[in-house]
Amino acid sequence: MAYIELNNPYQGIRGLLVYSPDTAIPLLELANSLLQTDSELSKGERELIATYVSYKNDCRFCQLSHGGAAAHHVQCSLDDIEAFKKDMQHSQLVSDKMKALLNIAAKVQQGGKNVLQEDINAAKELGATDKQLHDTVLIAATFCMYNRYVDGMNTWSEEDPATYMDASKRMAEQGYMRKETLDMIGKRKEELAAQK
Amino acid sequence: MAYIELNNPYQGIRGLLVYSPDTAIPLLELANSLLQTDSELSKGERELIATYVSYKNDCRFCQLSHGGAAAHHVQCSLDDIEAFKKDMQHSQLVSDKMKALLNIAAKVQQGGKNVLQEDINAAKELGATDKQLHDTVLIAATFCMYNRYVDGMNTWSEEDPATYMDASKRMAEQGYMRKETLDMIGKRKEELAAQK
Numbered sequence A, B: 001m002a003y004i005e006l007n008n009p010y011q012g013i014r015g016l017l018v019y020s021p022d023t024a025i026p027l028l029e030l031a032n033s034l035l036q037t038d039s040e041l042s043k044g045e046r047e048l049i050a051t052y053v054s055y056k057n058d059c060r061f062c063q064l065s066h067g068g069a070a071a072h073h074v075q076c077s078l079d080d081i082e083a084f085k086k087d088m089q090h091s092q093l094v095s096d097k098m099k100a101l102l103n104i105a106a107k108v109q110q111g112g113k114n115v116l117q118e119d120i121n122a123a124k125e126l127g128a129t130d131k132q133l134h135d136t137v138l139i140a141a142t143f144c145m146y147n148r149y150v151d152g153m154n155t156w157s158e159e160d161p162a163t164y165m166d167a168s169k170r171m172a173e174q175g176y177m178r179k180e181t182l183d184m185i186g187k188r189k190e191e192l193a194a195q196k
Helices: A011-017 A021-036 A043-054 A062-074 A077-086 A096-110 A117-125 A130-152 A161-174 A179-196 B012-018 B021-035 B043-056 B060-074 B078-086 B096-111 B117-125 B130-152 B162-175 B181-196
Strands: none
Touching: A011 A021, A011 A130, A011 A179, A011 B130, A021 A043, A021 A130, A021 A179, A021 B021, A021 B060, A043 A062, A043 A077, A043 B043, A062 A077, A062 A130, A062 B078, A077 A161, A096 A117, A117 A130, A117 A179, A130 B012, A130 B096, A130 B117, A130 B130, A179 B021, B012 B021, B012 B060, B012 B130, B012 B181, B021 B043, B021 B117, B021 B130, B021 B181, B043 B060, B043 B078, B043 B096, B043 B130, B060 B078, B060 B130, B078 B162, B096 B117, B096 B130, B117 B130
């Protein structure tokens, strides 16, 4: 149960986005901009970074919803995603370069200053570009935000990973600025305006 | 020196916003939406939450730039801001209700799950509303992102708090979606498009 009265039945960040429509739009645009592009890092690689950081932050809703999206992109099972989260270094899902980038993401999860020149060098030696380093750090940083928003407000979330698959498929295929989501947020914005 | 070639001379998050124009706009819209309103929490209170979390994350650029904006809003000295950061519980700048909200912000900085029902109850007993609790948690969460972005990329920043005051005054008075900033980002976007 969320710590505040959300007035809607949605789990995880969805309940918060509908509760607070003004902040919802930039939060969704940011996710869309970082996760719905194949530029330099594939959508699957981007969702795996999001999943890994959310796992490190122990945020159930984010790690299961984005883990589902990652599984859809890279065409693997949810068991593969679970194994990846628990032992990224030995996962078959990611390249050595991605492992070096995920190591940086894990450092960002601990705090920005934990990222050292040697971590950057290790990734660059495996072929990481400036844009890949930038996007890895920013995806990791944004999920440190989303995870804290979801858990700091104590939102509810389903326990069974399989229940996330329909929504995760929509996230993967249609992105984070779907008409259905925007309509739901727009409706709430009108309700709030009418109350004033 | 930033870990990547930013191709611009700007310090802190400004260098990153210009480097990555697509993600810059939602990042600025989010800051503007959370910090440039007096709804339920004043602009000064919102900037104090941002400053306090940035101090806890040891992010120099963010704590000095937003500390300057807070000082401008609440009409206090930079020494008062320094004293507030170091000993918030005894600061004259904030009410008891704000101290309970800042306690929640500090819990969010440690991780979303650190916020307990008793922290929420303590703030509610001092008059905190659902919207104030929501905005406190989200401001704290967003600065856990901005701080990690700024420090995870190892951006440079001035050491002397006084050098931030002009920019902090503009932030406080004109917000985070200033024409000058948007023009700078738009120009970079055109340059990147021309390179493709």
